[in-house]
Amino acid sequence: MTATSIRGGRRRRRRTPDPISDQAMAYAFMAPAIACFALFSWYPLVRGVILGFQRVDFVTEPEWVGLDNFRAIFGDPLFWTAWRNTLEFTGLALMFGYVAPFFLAVVVNELRHFKGYFRIAVYLPVMLPPLVVVLLWQYLYDPGNGLFNTLLRGAHLPESQWTQSPRTAMLSLVLVSTWANMGTATLMYLAALQNIPGELYEAAELEGANVWQRLRHVTLPQMRFILLVLLMLQIVATMQVFIEPFQLTGTTNPDTITVMVLIYRYAFTVNHDFGMAAAMSVLLFLVLGAFSAAYLRLTWPNDR
Amino acid sequence: MNETRSLFSAQHFRRRRHRALYVVVLALLAAAFALVFFFPMYWMVIGSLKDPAELARPAPTFFPESFHPEVYVKAWNELDIGRYFLNTAFYALGGWLTQLVVDVTCAYALSKLRPILGNVVLAGMLASLLLPAAALLVPAYLTVSDVPLVHWNLLDTPWALWLPGAANAFNIYVLKQFFDRIPEELLEAARIDGAGRVRTLVSIVLPLSGPVLAVVSIFAVIGMWKDFLWPLLVLQEPRTQTLTVALSRLSATGRVPLTEVMAGLVIASIPMIATFLVFQRSILRGLAAGGSKEG
8 A cells, every 4th residue: 555645546446544644634733722722721821821921012122031020910909809899709709600590490490381481581581792781771870860779769769879889780790790690500400300319209108207307308419510610710700700899889999899700901001011910810720720620639539 | 290390389379378489480570670671772772762851851741642653763873873883883793793703714624633632722712711811911012013024903993893803712612512523423524535624624513513613602702792992992083993992982072962872782782682582492502501501
């Protein structure tokens, strides 16, 4: 067998694969993907870390400044505010967006009718572009003639400033985000619930377990895996919240500025300092990476 | 009998007292879902159709006194929503094609051509899934503004969305898993008949991969259509912007009538709602697969 090119060997029957041109072919097929990953994923990761230690002004060559960028952001009071706000957002978002879908899914799973309707209703907001969701809620939150305050007025309850008051701003952002995203978690819980073998409930009931005991001792342990995975994914995702604070309260509001908004602000609006933004990104990356590693280490089922 | 059993048994619901309770809970829950999830969308559509004066009234009306569908024509033409809509559709279509070409060829090579170091390449790609998007924001922006080695500036061009979008490890992984299940004998038979690698991909592998290509395609289009932060960064020239980036900019000026912004929101949502209604099954099944995966 000769090493003709594969396409050239149209009439020739090849019994043994030709290793060299096969390898070349394989890498030719992978080249576009490898190039895209190299340019937009692998190289930026390295460059991001380097940038964190540089001053970039696009006029002169980037200058090595050691820990100056980190010193600058640690000295910025907004840095601490942004981290506090981000943690607050994540905590609240988990309370609503992680726990509530679980109970919602448990209840919907017990229903014998309209299951399709419930699934579609809860998932439809997930399909809307996030900006649409945020602008729609901005209109609902409007302190003057927004729907929410109209309803509160109608019920003779005190009105709220929603996104415009320091007390309620963060909660308002979390509500939007939860509304838009809870469909995913709910449907994943539902799918997991449907995989629990019915005999387990049967057996528990025969042994006299009531509803709560069945939920506690059958449902929860059976859902362990998905519960653990979603907790991690949601923490990592909510720590990177951007569009809600960006659109609803702006990049300057200390009540709601988050880590991502601050990175955006360092790089593209107020500071125009890519070094500071990169340093902040490196910190976020380290925090999320350390959290993920520790979490996986603690919770991943090991061979017992 | 063969009913799937959950917290409550089927018998439980046959008892009269429980059945009444069940009906009440079902009705309440159905109404609550309609109120929570559908009503805001109804409010958006209704808001866009109201007279601007009616919309601005402190006591909003739950049903418009007069309908003004012409606001959609106005928004489409005067706010340039038409241009932004077509931009977004073009970016989504191109992004979908780029993702398919780049990711399918890569997955095919990884699955069927057994490249040396194939596993290393795949691991490097999968590792990118662990990277928070935030970590790459600034350096990826710099890369797009001045691509290393070739020094292209991709800002304000579709490639700024398409090329980074093609680096999609999830697609490659899903496609590879699917290709792995295509029997080797089938490809061997094609090879004996004289088909080259490209022919085999096009006329054997792809026709067998309908379901997985559909799922990848749907999620590619949804992803492109929903993205906001990246297009906001790389499409600064207003003429090139996506619909949502333009709506964010327009609404921030405060000079655009609210009814027209609302119309823009509805227009931006329609393709996504339509996609969902058409491909509901594939989308929900894809999610369910993620949810039922056991460790």
